Amino acid sequence: MLQRIKHLWHILRRLTGDDAYDIYLKHHLEFHDSSLDAPAALSRKEFFKLWQDSKWKGIKRCC
Amino acid sequence: MHKNIRTIIWLCVVTLGVAAICAIALNRGESISALWFIAAAACVYAIAYRFYAAWIAATVLTIDETRATPAERLENGRDFIPTNKWVVFGHHFAAIAGPGPLVGPTLAAQFGYLPGTLWILIGAVLGGAVQDMVTLFFSTRRDARSLGQMARDEIGPIGGAAALIGTFLIMIILIAVLGLVVVNAMKHSPWATSTVAATIPIAMLVGFYMRNFRPGRVLEASILGVILLLLAVVGGGWINHNENLRGLFDHDGLSLAWAIIAYGFAAAVMPVWLLLAPRDYLSTFVKLGTVTLLAVAILILQPHIHMPALTQFTDGTGPIFGGKLFPFVFITIACGAISGFHALIASGTTPKLLANERDIRMIGYGAMLLESFVAIMAMIAATVLEPGVFFAINSPAGVVGKEAVDAIAKINSWGFAVTLDQMNQLAKDMGENSLFARTGGAPSLAVGMASIFGNAFGKSMLALWYHFAIMFEAIFILTTLDAGTRVGRFMLQDMLGNIWPKIGRTSWMPSVIFTSGLVVAGWGYFLYIGVIDPNGGVNILWPLFGIANQMLAAIALCVATGILVKSGKLKYAWITGLPLAWLVIVTSTAAWQKIFSDDVRVGFFAAANDLATKLAAGTLPPEKAAVAPHLIFNQQLDAYLTMFFVVVLWIVIFDTARVTLRYLTGKPLLPLTEVAHEPSRLVEDWVRD
Numbered sequence: 001m002l003q004r005i006k007h008l009w010h011i012l013r014r015l016t017g018d019d020a021y022d023i024y025l026k027h028h029l030e031f032h033d034s035s036l037d038a039p040a041a042l043s044r045k046e047f048f049k050l051w052q053d054s055k056w057k058g059i060k061r062c063c
Numbered sequence: 064m065h066k067n068i069r070t071i072i073w074l075c076v077v078t079l080g081v082a083a084i085c086a087i088a089l090n091r092g093e094s095i096s097a098l099w100f101i102a103a104a105a106c107v108y109a110i111a112y113r114f115y116a117a118w119i120a121a122t123v124l125t126i127d128e129t130r131a132t133p134a135e136r137l138e139n140g141r142d143f144i145p146t147n148k149w150v151v152f153g154h155h156f157a158a159i160a161g162p163g164p165l166v167g168p169t170l171a172a173q174f175g176y177l178p179g180t181l182w183i184l185i186g187a188v189l190g191g192a193v194q195d196m197v198t199l200f201f202s203t204r205r206d207a208r209s210l211g212q213m214a215r216d217e218i219g220p221i222g223g224a225a226a227l228i229g230t231f232l233i234m235i236i237l238i239a240v241l242g243l244v245v246v247n248a249m250k251h252s253p254w255a256t257s258t259v260a261a262t263i264p265i266a267m268l269v270g271f272y273m274r275n276f277r278p279g280r281v282l283e284a285s286i287l288g289v290i291l292l293l294l295a296v297v298g299g300g301w302i303n304h305n306e307n308l309r310g311l312f313d314h315d316g317l318s319l320a321w322a323i324i325a326y327g328f329a330a331a332v333m334p335v336w337l338l339l340a341p342r343d344y345l346s347t348f349v350k351l352g353t354v355t356l357l358a359v360a361i362l363i364l365q366p367h368i369h370m371p372a373l374t375q376f377t378d379g380t381g382p383i384f385g386g387k388l389f390p391f392v393f394i395t396i397a398c399g400a401i402s403g404f405h406a407l408i409a410s411g412t413t414p415k416l417l418a419n420e421r422d423i424r425m426i427g428y429g430a431m432l433l434e435s436f437v438a439i440m441a442m443i444a445a446t447v448l449e450p451g452v453f454f455a456i457n458s459p460a461g462v463v464g465k466e467a468v469d470a471i472a473k474i475n476s477w478g479f480a481v482t483l484d485q486m487n488q489l490a491k492d493m494g495e496n497s498l499f500a501r502t503g504g505a506p507s508l509a510v511g512m513a514s515i516f517g518n519a520f521g522k523s524m525l526a527l528w529y530h531f532a533i534m535f536e537a538i539f540i541l542t543t544l545d546a547g548t549r550v551g552r553f554m555l556q557d558m559l560g561n562i563w564p565k566i567g568r569t570s571w572m573p574s575v576i577f578t579s580g581l582v583v584a585g586w587g588y589f590l591y592i593g594v595i596d597p598n599g600g601v602n603i604l605w606p607l608f609g610i611a612n613q614m615l616a617a618i619a620l621c622v623a624t625g626i627l628v629k630s631g632k633l634k635y636a637w638i639t640g641l642p643l644a645w646l647v648i649v650t651s652t653a654a655w656q657k658i659f660s661d662d663v664r665v666g667f668f669a670a671a672n673d674l675a676t677k678l679a680a681g682t683l684p685p686e687k688a689a690v691a692p693h694l695i696f697n698q699q700l701d702a703y704l705t706m707f708f709v710v711v712l713w714i715v716i717f718d719t720a721r722v723t724l725r726y727l728t729g730k731p732l733l734p735l736t737e738v739a740h741e742p743s744r745l746v747e748d749w750v751r752d
Contacts, residue, residue, distance in 0.1 A: 027140030063163035
């Protein structure tokens, strides 16, 4: 039961973009943190700004 | 499961579906239960999804589960992210389902419940859902390219330009007509106006919360916002009863139109995080919540439909919009049956999240079926009203007369019973001054929803439910308005950037203000005309929007058909070719009638000439004579605009035919731009975390 609720909560967070930063961090650690001169990960605030701005560039809603 | 049992279950579904459709189609009694509509829809969708969509996916598109999608190959942790299919489904559905499927069926209910319902079901399973699914598939195979890019790459530069211009013009007309719907819902209603006004500061508060106070905590901020929205609905009722405050929010259509125009400009210039993004979160939550609630309420209450299956207005004399059943029901209900706009989401946006091609059927086809179901619910909500009440709310003053007594007499003369007391009581129950001539579909839908909610969850709060429904419609209409103005601005900057590069820079403030101003002026003009038009404006704008949207759908289907032919799948090209042919017939006929019909309520030129003759003869009352020159000019402009749409449509069709012919005769073609196969490395449980 608890597992179910956890799973639903996870889906809800993913659906709303609540966990976008966590995903980004995970991606960053996995692909960009291997070399020493890699750029540091963005802070939560910086990332959110970029994420929100890029999300609204194209057509996102229709009739 | 045993094969025989499965066969028996599907036979039951088919039988129930056929029975439900027969019940709907053949019923000539006083009323019919809405459950038949739900049953018919559920069975049709289930059969179409299980058999037709599965066949298209497996045989026509040959979906390949082992192939890496753009989300996997181009993953960047930001916009390209392989995502759980339910999450993608949610995003895709929230993006495609706007106010269209709510407004269209409500307006089309003037023909009776049957034509609209059948078109919503058939159009969705054979047209709209197929369009969405194949567009999603082709874009996924092409690095998530947009419809315009695919048109240019696969058909030629003309197709690409047509898609671009078509999209831009649809946006302008869509925003104008949606603005008109909101204006008509707020006209002289302090409760509705104050609630809608309150959504602006609430959205800003939410925007500030997730940008600065708790960055990225989208869920917290949205919950806070939804609670505030509900309080705003209650607060609106308090304002409505407060003699000092209600005057502040009691306005006529024209002032509200100017307010919306000013708002649209501000929203397009302001940064997205402040207004647009938070408003979008709120509207998505409210939208999904309300649609679910409506479905539950319909199931609990099982309301009865009072509208006849067919009304006498199939002959083209309908009060809400002029024109015969064919072709106008197919133009009026665009979203919910087939909508070209969806192709813009299905290409470009959604493929960036798609983890596996196998999810394409559920997301492309399934989400459209759900939108079609929303349209069915809107049809139910519109037709549970007594027909007399429905026509009293939706008929413009220019048709039934300005005075309530005249309107009642006129509607009674059509054979629909309604009394003045009944309308007054209804308005009082809903907390409104008057419900006569509240065109645009939103108020009648809200009355229908309020009566369903009220009967299912307690009748004492009818006025609250009504204004909740108005807020629900207004909030995502305004989201579409903001987002559309912004996208229009980007497109315009992109186009003008070819002439003067500096104007193409999206962050250069003078260019932002200039291009936003142009876009707002574009839709603001149509909104203004719609408000001053005594026939309600919806009569002109909605068909124009329908024609434009179906034209875009036809372009998307042309691109899909062209790609199918080029991929050597000519024998399957009918899956998009058939809906394409139907849309071309419908759109061309509707456009022809809108341009050349002698009926002043259908033909643009006929209306312009009629008005000009009356103006010259001096038979118009002074207030009508004052606006007549504007209306005449506008009718002519609309006629040329319609002509333009049809010409663009036929150019793209000839271009696609040219590509097909070259393929058949073995002449060289633009190469297919499908990216090469790359095996997927994603393991099942890794993606579906």
